[in-house]
Amino acid sequence: xxxxxxxxxxxxxxxxxxxxxxxxxxxxxxxxxxxxxxxxxxxxxxxxxxxxxxxxxxxxxxxxxxxxxxxxxxxxxxxxxxxxxxxxxxxxxxxxxxxxxxxxxxxxxxxxxxxxxxxxxxxxxxxxxxxxxxxxxxxxxxxxxxxxxxxxxxxxxxxxxxxxxxxxxxxxxxxxxxxxxxxxxxxxxxxxxxxxxxxxxxxxxxxxxxxxxxxxxxxxxxxxxxxxxxxxxxxxxxxxxxxxxxxxxxxxxxxxxxxxxxxxxxxxxxxxxxxxxxxxxxxxxxxxxxxxxxxxxxxxxxxxxxxxxxxxxxxxxxxxxxxxxxxxxxxxxxxxxxxxxxxxxxxxxxxxxxxxxxxxxxxxxxxxxxxxxxxxxxxxxxxxxxxxxxxxxxxxxxxxxxxxxxxxxxxxxxxxxxxxxxxxxxxxxxxxxxxxxxxxxxxxxxxxxxxxxxxxxxxxxxxxxxxxxxxxxxxxxxxxxxxxxxxxxxxxxxxxxxxxxxxxxxxxxxxxxxxxxxxxxxxxxxxxxxxxxxxxxxxxxxxxxxxxxxxxxxxxxxxxxxxxxxxxxxxxxxxxxxxxxxxxxxxxxxxxxxxxxxxxxxxxxxxxxxxxxxxxxx
Amino acid sequence: xxxxxxxxxxxxxxxxxxxxxxxxxxxxxxxxxxxxxxxxxxxxxxxxxxxxxxxxxxxxxxxxxxxxxxxxxxxxxxxxxxxxxxxxxxxxxxxxxxxxxxxxxxxxxxxxxxxxxxxxxxxxxxxxxxxxxxxxxxxxxxxxxxxxxxxxxxxxxxxxxxxxxxxxxxxxxxxxxxxxxxxxxxxxxxxxxxxxxxxxxxxxxxxxxxxxxxxxxxxxxxxxxxxxxxxxxxxxxxxxxxxxxxxxxxxxxxx
Numbered sequence: 001x002x003x004x005x006x007x008x009x010x011x012x013x014x015x016x017x018x019x020x021x022x023x024x025x026x027x028x029x030x031x032x033x034x035x036x037x038x039x040x041x042x043x044x045x046x047x048x049x050x051x052x053x054x055x056x057x058x059x060x061x062x063x064x065x066x067x068x069x070x071x072x073x074x075x076x077x078x079x080x081x082x083x084x085x086x087x088x089x090x091x092x093x094x095x096x097x098x099x100x101x102x103x104x105x106x107x108x109x110x111x112x113x114x115x116x117x118x119x120x121x122x123x124x125x126x127x128x129x130x131x132x133x134x135x136x137x138x139x140x141x142x143x144x145x146x147x148x149x150x151x152x153x154x155x156x157x158x159x160x161x162x163x164x165x166x167x168x169x170x171x172x173x174x175x176x177x178x179x180x181x182x183x184x185x186x187x188x189x190x191x192x193x194x195x196x197x198x199x200x201x202x203x204x205x206x207x208x209x210x211x212x213x214x215x216x217x218x219x220x221x222x223x224x225x226x227x228x229x230x231x232x233x234x235x236x237x238x239x240x241x242x243x244x245x246x247x248x249x250x251x252x253x254x255x256x257x258x259x260x261x262x263x264x265x266x267x268x269x270x271x272x273x274x275x276x277x278x279x280x281x282x283x284x285x286x287x288x289x290x291x292x293x294x295x296x297x298x299x300x301x302x303x304x305x306x307x308x309x310x311x312x313x314x315x316x317x318x319x320x321x322x323x324x325x326x327x328x329x330x331x332x333x334x335x336x337x338x339x340x341x342x343x344x345x346x347x348x349x350x351x352x353x354x355x356x357x358x359x360x361x362x363x364x365x366x367x368x369x370x371x372x373x374x375x376x377x378x379x380x381x382x383x384x385x386x387x388x389x390x391x392x393x394x395x396x397x398x399x400x401x402x403x404x405x406x407x408x409x410x411x412x413x414x415x416x417x418x419x420x421x422x423x424x425x426x427x428x429x430x431x432x433x434x435x436x437x438x439x440x441x442x443x444x445x446x447x448x449x450x451x452x453x454x455x456x457x458x459x460x461x462x463x464x465x466x467x468x469x470x471x472x473x474x475x476x477x478x479x480x481x482x483x484x485x486x487x488x489x490x491x492x493x494x495x496x497x498x499x500x501x502x503x504x505x506x507x508x509x510x511x512x513x514x515x516x517x518x519x520x521x522x523x524x525x526x527x528x529x530x531x532x533x534x535x536x537x538x539x540x541x542x543x544x545x546x547x548x549x550x551x552x553x554x555x556x557x558x559x560x561x562x563x564x565x566x567x568x569x570x571x572x573x574x575x576x577x578x579x580x581x582x583x584x585x586x587x588x589x590x591x592x593x594x595x596x597x598x599x600x601x602x603x604x605x606x607x608x609x610x611x612x613x614x615x616x617x618x
Numbered sequence: 619x620x621x622x623x624x625x626x627x628x629x630x631x632x633x634x635x636x637x638x639x640x641x642x643x644x645x646x647x648x649x650x651x652x653x654x655x656x657x658x659x660x661x662x663x664x665x666x667x668x669x670x671x672x673x674x675x676x677x678x679x680x681x682x683x684x685x686x687x688x689x690x691x692x693x694x695x696x697x698x699x700x701x702x703x704x705x706x707x708x709x710x711x712x713x714x715x716x717x718x719x720x721x722x723x724x725x726x727x728x729x730x731x732x733x734x735x736x737x738x739x740x741x742x743x744x745x746x747x748x749x750x751x752x753x754x755x756x757x758x759x760x761x762x763x764x765x766x767x768x769x770x771x772x773x774x775x776x777x778x779x780x781x782x783x784x785x786x787x788x789x790x791x792x793x794x795x796x797x798x799x800x801x802x803x804x805x806x807x808x809x810x811x812x813x814x815x816x817x818x819x820x821x822x823x824x825x826x827x828x829x830x831x832x833x834x835x836x837x838x839x840x841x842x843x844x845x846x847x848x849x850x851x852x853x854x855x856x857x858x859x860x861x862x863x864x865x866x867x868x869x870x871x872x873x
Binding site: 042043044045046047049050097100101103104105106109110111113114115116118133134136138139147148151181210211212243244245247251354355358359362363364470471472473475476513514515517519522523524526 | 634728766
């Protein structure tokens with residue numbers, strides 16, 4: 001039976017309306033392309049709103065010693081040297097102007113005494129670098145882009161879910177979507193398609209992601225023949241809420257630690273002093289006094305003369321430390337660690353961390369101006385994603401672009417806090433620019449009827465049944481399984497089991513039954529999400545099984561030591577063939593000489609500073 | 619008191635295009651649940667096709683607005699312990715969609731109108747040079763407005779819209795907050811006062827403060843946004859001294 005559908009024609013179609021999608025669409029529209037945004041939510045609701053701490057850019061407002069080279073170094077080091085150094089270079093150089101541009105579009109960042117954009121400290125960043133608005137920087141950025149975007153002549157399709165990319169030969173020529181409200185079908189002809197669909201962290205039961213984080217773009221890309229990389233690297237943010245159970249996983253911003261928050265165990269010890277890894281030895285405070293002095297200096301707007309607290313180590317390090325403390329029986333009441341900011345006083349807390357104050361007050365009944373928070377790791381970000389060209393953001397499939405969390409390369413094995421919002425605007429712009437450029441030389445592709453009808457048939461498959469399992473049940477069980485077997489600490493045996501179970505979950509998803517209605521049927525939407533979640537989870541588990549070492553956001557209990565000789569220089573590449581997820585390895589490309597020099601220059605500067613500061617702290 | 623194990627009755631509005639009836643459900647509660655958890659439990663245990671809009675479940679996206687026991691609130695930030703406490707023993711908890719907007723299905727309404735109004739508002743217009751300079755006090759005035767999560771609970775509660783349905787003549791509290799945010803931006807030079815008076819109908823607001831009461835972001839919508847804009851309109855159109863000043867100097871009065 002053929003279904004009816006509506007046709008649309010665009011130069012550039014952007015899928016996703018978070019920070020990256022909006023920034024890409026603005027750029028494409030400004031360069032003259034007829035541009036559409038397709039978003040499965042309402043405008044301004046995307047996961048970007050949940051980014052809290054800030055947007056990293058070497059503006060040099062808070063500390064003049066910062067610069068693109070230091071930001072480049074910090075990003076590469078944080079990535080355990082697996083990041084695409086070309087992307088890290090573009091990012092470090094271009095992020096400052098992308099942030100200043102947001103200001104011209106109406107963003108109102110917190111100010112320095114000199115009336116410029118203020119910057120805060122974050123884990124892994126050598127200098128205070130994060131432009132921020134209290135602890136709701138993501139909301140500020142998405143609202144700014146939304147308020148700019150609606151005046152750029154972009155057509156916006158809200159509550160449309162894309163399930164299929166159209167192809168002609170090896171290139172992408174558009175996409176097929178259904179409307180969530182009415183279950184109608186739409187086919188888009190597009191000369192370039194940009195995937196800006198965000199991440200995959202809804203695949204874990206304890207996560208900080210919104211419901212949208214079901215890996216749509218990762219899956220669409222795989223299904224269309226594109227390659228992914230780094231899929232084993234999942235960032236477990238060290239501080240999610242742990243109690244009560246219904247809010248477990250909701251993010252507690254790293255800004256709490258940036259503002260001086262102290263992590264303690266059940267015995268009241270500042271345990272992070274015991275978890276400084278070899279590669280960061282000497283860069284962090286060695287005593288509580290030194291830590292406290294750093295906080296005192298930094299919050300009063302001075303340049304730090306001593307070293308930063310170990311609470312500000314990179315996220316992978318802090319998350320694993322909390323997990324280890326809990327494992328050793330020194331966890332908090334509900335299985336986490338304590339995070340205390342009350343020493344900063346109610347006024348500073350309510351000004352700098354207002355949404356944390358409300359979040360704990362309203363959801364947990366905890367007053368963080370008086371009491372400690374309980375925090376533990378939560379699945380927060382996927383470093384892996386669609387493999388793209390650093391300059392153009394084009395994937396391995398012509399005409400298909402990706403940016404933001406859906407893309408990969410900038411973060412390697414571990415992302416620094418604050419580098420995500422800057423990623424969105426830097427590479428969102430690039431994707432929009434190059435997708436638009438490409439579209440200029442192309443004729444409008446025709447829409448292939450057979451592909452559209454096949455796609456629609458797959459979409460309505462869950463509804464065309466007599467009965468079956470509730471997709472919600474499968475969703476809950478699959479996420480629980482991923483949490484247990486592909487979580488923060490992994491083993492070969494569990495990963496093998498996980499892959500097998502994911503295949504079974506996928507079959508169950510195909511057989512699930514959400515009722516027959518096409519009208520705003522939440523179960524139908526979920527039944528379809530389950531398919532991409534399963535494929536993306538398999539990609540993650542397979543990459544994790546293959547990488548026989550521990551590094552950044554991938555920790556193997558059976559192989560806990562980083563293996564630098566091979567895996568320190570090797571990437572996992574994922575793709576799909578006839579419905580099966582495949583994997584191969586590729587060497588990391590050697591860094592350009594001038595960038596190597598930049599790294600050395602920064603390393604020497606940091607070593608010199610650490611030496612001076614160690615003196616100052618004693 | 620822990621609610622774990624308590625059986626709780628609900629009445630949830632089900633139906634399409636305004637034709638709804640309240641359907642009975644019962645679920646067993648867990649510790650620390652919010653209302654949205656209960657709706658998800660009903661979906662996952664009984665009714666997969668129940669329509670509800672939600673995104674972040676952390677009070678940051680403003681998608682899950684509904685009327686819980688008649689009070690407009692975010693389902694994700696409303697704790698069951700509070701709702702159970704306010705509901706008479708043995709009575710079900712009632713959950714309905716926002717009333718002021720066209721109904722789609724179950725708890726989902728059509729909020730497109732808010733986006734249409736936003737489209738008509740002139741965006742920020744400041745210096746072409748980068749690195750804008752203004753201080754934190756100036757930022758504070760505006761940042762407060764920018765905490766809006768666009769849940770549209772204020773619009774849903776505003777009687778000009780909810781009861782009098784003046785959607786063609788009045789911009790509604792959310793978009794008046796947006797206008798205030800632009801008008802009070804330290805470096806913005808655009809003049810939106812004529813539109814605020816005419817097209818956006820600020821004079822229809824008679825300051826009943828219902829919008830402020832329901833705002834989950836705690837924005838002082840009435841005092842800080844609407845009254846300030848009303849004063850600017852009054853200064854422009856009804857203050858004779860300012861009229862003379864403007865005629866002589868041809869300059870906008872700076873606030």
